[in-house]
Amino acid sequence: MSEFAGLYETIHARRDVRGQFTGGDLPDDVLLRVLEAAHAAPSVGLSQPWDFVLVRDDTLRKAFYEHVQTERDTFAATLDAEAAERFSRIKIDGVLESTLSVVVTYDAARGGPAVLGRHAIADAGLYSTCLAIQNLWLAATAEGLGVGWVSFYREPFLSGLLGLPDGLRPVAWLCLGPVTHLEAVPDLERHGWRRRRPLAEALHTDGW
């Protein structure tokens, strides 16, 4: 795909990538377009509470990778035998293989004390941060890149690793970079972990 790919094409081609990263170069101008797309997301009270930490340093990535493996084991230990067997075949991250990672953080103090639209819903700023992540994900997809959201980590570990100031919360570790291809079917469906739900089951009218 290219940056001119249509929106629907991009939305439906997007995948959560673990195994297809090549580690190839990611030109600065492409990375900038992707980050500008993220930064153009809507945010409660125009607070733009996100930051983006680009992680290229090998020592940091290896330390995070080791932590992810520990968390993988922790999760595996909660599964019954059949689920554990299925899980053992699933690759859960591309931290070492991807060209770089982007850690997206949330600052609850940004735009305060009175953030328009957040007085009743404390999590609204966290929601905004996720909207930026989806923009990043789609822009990367349109650029022919892959994104993999790694969630096998403890937030205090990642905050410590990156030296995040108090009050900042890491929301996502995103592996990013060129890929060989995007799979047509999500990894977890291909590996028999779980099937997608039909849209019709998710639709309701005027109440539940």
Add this chain to the structure above:
Amino acid sequence: MSEFAGLYETIHARRDVRGQFTGGDLPDDVLLRVLEAAHAAPSVGLSQPWDFVLVRDDTLRKAFYEHVQTERDTFAATLDAEAAERFSRIKIDGVLESTLSVVVTYDAARGGPAVLGRHAIADAGLYSTCLAIQNLWLAATAEGLGVGWVSFYREPFLSGLLGLPDGLRPVAWLCLGPVTHLEAVPDLERHGWRRRRPLAEALHTDGW
């Protein structure tokens, strides 16, 4: 714009709409494409924890609108005089004017008990729901529609209004429908509430 609009064009044209809804018809096939885009979002453990409640009923919308006005007053009372004056000029919702609303909910039990990727981060499923919302928002934008996320409400009120089952959490009330136009500059910036932050301030490398 059209459904064939490019991704970047859509991302940068997207606005949080309050004042430009026409209340015009929204054809079923267009609405379905928008909802399919939302439903194609990534989700932790392929849990797809979202549901979409389409709200067209006037009684429900008026009840929600009245609640929003009350919350508007609650927020206004927290502001100093100058901010209160600026806030008084800002329209915060298009609940009555938009063609319909879509309430997006989160079900923490979906895909459980062992949701792959959620054992360490309890909010990961909530994050997934927000990714679906951004897909919906962009698809609507590409279709020439407007979306306005209303966050001046209390979650228990909305849960009660729609009869949501215990354990489901409303994440967003989205006004949706045809608009006269999308503004070039966000409402809150046009009204002097807050300026956008330069991207460069949000970028960090290998730590804070």
